[in-house]
Amino acid sequence: MKFFNQIFILFLLSSLSFGSAQVARENLHSSVTDLGSGSGTKQICSCIFVMKQTEEFCRKFSREVLIIDILDQHYVDKKNRSVTSTIGFFFNKRTAKYMGDKHGCTLI
Amino acid sequence: MFKIFAAILFIFGSFSNSFIDSTQLMESYIFSNKEKDFQTDALLIIKNGKVVYEKYAKGYQSESRHFAWSVSKAVTGTLIGVALQRGDLSLNDRLSDVLKGYDDIFRDDVKKRDITVEHVINWASSLNYIEEYEQAESFTDSSVLQQLYGKKASKDMTRYLLSHDMVSTAGESWRYTTGDTTLLTSVLRDTYSQNQDNYPWDLLFDELGMQNVTWERDASGNFVGGSHLFISARDLAKVGSLYLNDGEYNGKRLLPEGYVEYSTSLNSVYLNNLSKAPDSLFDGLQSPGRQWWLNRKFKSPEEPVFDNAPVDTFMAIGHWGQFLAVVPSEDLIVVRFGEDRKGKIDRNTMFGLIFNYLKSEGL
Numbered sequence: 001m002k003f004f005n006q007i008f009i010l011f012l013l014s015s016l017s018f019g020s021a022q023v024a025r026e027n028l029h030s031s032v033t034d035l036g037s038g039s040g041t042k043q044i045c046s047c048i049f050v051m052k053q054t055e056e057f058c059r060k061f062s063r064e065v066l067i068i069d070i071l072d073q074h075y076v077d078k079k080n081r082s083v084t085s086t087i088g089f090f091f092n093k094r095t096a097k098y099m100g101d102k103h104g105c106t107l108i
Numbered sequence: 109m110f111k112i113f114a115a116i117l118f119i120f121g122s123f124s125n126s127f128i129d130s131t132q133l134m135e136s137y138i139f140s141n142k143e144k145d146f147q148t149d150a151l152l153i154i155k156n157g158k159v160v161y162e163k164y165a166k167g168y169q170s171e172s173r174h175f176a177w178s179v180s181k182a183v184t185g186t187l188i189g190v191a192l193q194r195g196d197l198s199l200n201d202r203l204s205d206v207l208k209g210y211d212d213i214f215r216d217d218v219k220k221r222d223i224t225v226e227h228v229i230n231w232a233s234s235l236n237y238i239e240e241y242e243q244a245e246s247f248t249d250s251s252v253l254q255q256l257y258g259k260k261a262s263k264d265m266t267r268y269l270l271s272h273d274m275v276s277t278a279g280e281s282w283r284y285t286t287g288d289t290t291l292l293t294s295v296l297r298d299t300y301s302q303n304q305d306n307y308p309w310d311l312l313f314d315e316l317g318m319q320n321v322t323w324e325r326d327a328s329g330n331f332v333g334g335s336h337l338f339i340s341a342r343d344l345a346k347v348g349s350l351y352l353n354d355g356e357y358n359g360k361r362l363l364p365e366g367y368v369e370y371s372t373s374l375n376s377v378y379l380n381n382l383s384k385a386p387d388s389l390f391d392g393l394q395s396p397g398r399q400w401w402l403n404r405k406f407k408s409p410e411e412p413v414f415d416n417a418p419v420d421t422f423m424a425i426g427h428w429g430q431f432l433a434v435v436p437s438e439d440l441i442v443v444r445f446g447e448d449r450k451g452k453i454d455r456n457t458m459f460g461l462i463f464n465y466l467k468s469e470g471l
Contacts, residue, residue, distance in 0.1 A: 028268050030258035032247045038257030039242075050173055050322050050338045057167070094259070102309065104324040104338060107262050 037073075037094045038107055041085040044074050045096035045105035049081055130468035131161075134461040138444070138453075139165065146429065146448035149174060152341040153462060154349075154441040155471045162341075165446075171320050173338035174445040179432055180323075180337035181289040182424030183312075183347055185371055185399030188229060188292055189355065189363040190311045196299055199226035203270075203291065208298050210270055219274045225295055227279040228288045229398050232377040234280055235272040237287040241427065252286045256335065264328040266294040282377040282396075286334030289399065293333030304329055316350060316357055318343040335427075341443040348434045348441035351422075372397045372422045374409055382406065394423065401425050416460035429453055440466075 030038070040062045047058035055076055062074070074085045081098035083105075096105045139148045149168045153161040168174065176183075191197040197206075204214040204221040214221045223233050240250040247253055254261040254268065261268035269287040300307040308331065313321055320340035323331045350356075351372070355363030375396040382389070387407055394401040394413050403421035405411045412419040417435065424432040429448030434441055442462060446453075 028258070028260045028271055029248055029254055030260060034259050035247050035253050035257045038259065038262065039253070042257060046175065046324065046336075046338065050324075051175070052172070053167060099325070102322060103305070104322040104336070106325055106327055107257070108327055 034094070037085045040074055041083050041094040041096045042105060042107050044076065044085075045083040045098060048076065048078075048083070049098040050104045130461075130465045134465045135163070137461055138458055139163065140453070145450050145452040146446060148429075148444060148446035150341040150443065150445040152345055152441075152443040153466070154345050155466060156439045157349075159342075160469065160471055161465065164341075168445075170342055171340055173320050173322050173340055174430070175426075176337040176339050176344065176430050176445075177335055177426030177428065178286065178289075179339075179344065179424040179426035179430050180333060180335050181286075181399045182432065183308075183337055183339075184289050184292050184296075184331075184333035185229060186347060186350065186363070187296055187308060187312055188225065189367045189371070191296060191299060192367065193355075193362060193364045194311075197225060197295070199224065199229070201225050201295070203228070203295060206295050206298050207266065207270075208301070210267060213267070213270045217274065219278060220270060223278040223291075225292070228291050228295075230279070230282065230375055230377045231284050231288050231396065231398075232279050232282050233285075233288050233291065234274050234276045234278050234283075235269065235285075235287060236275045237269065237272050237283065237285040239283070239285045239287075252334075255287060255290070256332070262326055264330075265290055265326045265332065266328070266330055269294075279377065280381075282375065282381045284396065289334035290330070290332055293331040296333075297330050312362065313343075315360070315362055316343075316346040318346055341445060344432050344443050345441045347424075348432050348443075351434050352436060352439065352441065370398060372400050372402060374402065374404065374406070378406075394425075397422060399424075414456040414459050416456050416463060421459075431455075433459075438466075 043062035044058045047053050047061055048055055059074065074083055076083050082095055084093065084095045086093045094107060096107050098105050138151055140146055147165060149165045151161065151163050152159065162170065164170065164172065188197065192199065201224060202221065203223045203225070227233050237251040238249055239252050241252065244250045244253070251272065255265050256262060269291055272287070275281050296307060297304045303310060308323055320343050322338040324336040325331050350362060351368050354368050355361060355365065375398060378396050390406045392413065393406070395404050395406045395409070396402070401423045403412045403414055403417055403419055403423070405413055410419060412421070418437045420437050421433055421435045429444065429446050432441070432443050
């Protein structure tokens with residue numbers, strides 16, 4: 001059931017992405033899926049590596065930032081201090097990397 | 109319902125200092141729990157230069173760096189002040205002269221060539237930036253979400269910000285934006301191009317003895333001046349202390365004389381734009397200074413917006429309820445970090461409980 005829910009949400013988000021791309025005011029604008037994965041990736045990275053909170057807390061925290069960040073495909077690489085997120089199998093992949101004590105996390 | 113609870117707490121506390129512990133009263137409201145829709149992670153109160161109250165929620169401590177969100181803007185404004193004091197920058201400098209690598213944008217739209225540092229510090233670049241957050245009806249139309257999380261925009265935020273159309277001549281239209289403040293760090297990045305990784309520490313953080321601060325950057329290396337500062341409550345309070353001391357810290361002048369007054373006076377562009385707007389538009393709204401917010405009513409600036417706090421209170425305010433409040437007449441600094449995603453905490457009640465606490469402690 002969860003799998004079918006995810007398929008449905010992916011379909012919905014892809015439709016929204018297509019629609020928004022058509023009306024984008026700026027050619028630098030990104031789709032709604034891209035914003036969702038970017039937000040989740042960045043929030044989790046900062047939460048774990050800058051705020052030093054637990055991964056469990058940070059995953060929950062990030063899901064509440066943007067409602068579209070609900071597919072929970074975030075991979076935390078504690079060795080390389082980075083977080084990579086994907087939405088679905090072929091949607092946007094985003095990575096946030098911890099750049100050190102002063103500079104925290106950056107979406108790369 | 110919750111506001112009624114808060115009001116009862118405050119009224120009860122005001123008349124019953126003798127048998128209700130003012131500390132418990134303050135904590136029972138401010139350190140609320142999830143059922144009350146918000147939580148406080150840190151509360152720090154400094155009176156007459158001394159810490160008189162400090163408490164952290166589970167998972168946080170005095171060294172913890174908490175997201176500051178738009179509280180960052182006041183810190184960015186402070187860095188601009190330091191650059192002015194050092195003579196490295198002028199308020200009249202044009203962004204088109206300072207910024208490097210964006211000649212194509214300034215060539216294509218001549219209006220943008222006239223944007224100055226002063227326009228931007230006034231939140232009046234006049235760029236058509238849309239400041240809407242995660243509750244926006246259309247995520248993709250939100251300039252701030254695009255700036256912070258968009259795949260293309262977040263690579264070089266400066267380019268994204270400057271790509272917005274102008275709504276008027278530079279300096280004429282007031283609009284609170286994360287974009288304008290981030291343009292201030294763009295200016296600082298190119299002013300201190302030989303030291304762009306470290307200038308916030310060299311100019312300000314080390315001078316104030318701040319040790320628990322992180323400032324995140326975009327992929328081009330620009331500090332996200334309008335957001336993305338992570339800082340401990342104690343370190344943030346040091347910025348407040350700099351303002352309480354009129355721009356001096358430990359006897360050293362960091363900000364130009366008059367800069368604190370300039371930053372915490374009513375924003376002149378806002379005044380010009382909205383002087384004919386109906387009074388009802390401003391109900392409960394603090395008035396903007398320059399990268400700070402004032403406890404002054406826009407139409408009658410001698411009256412406070414929050415009547416439980418003195419009218420000279422000014423604040424740096426961030427998403428989800430973060431704030432730094434500075435009260436010169438009381439020699440008081442308050443830092444609050446937390447999560448209030450639904451905007452449930454009543455700031456006036458909070459001030460009332462804090463002043464009630466100070467009074468009961470004889471402070």
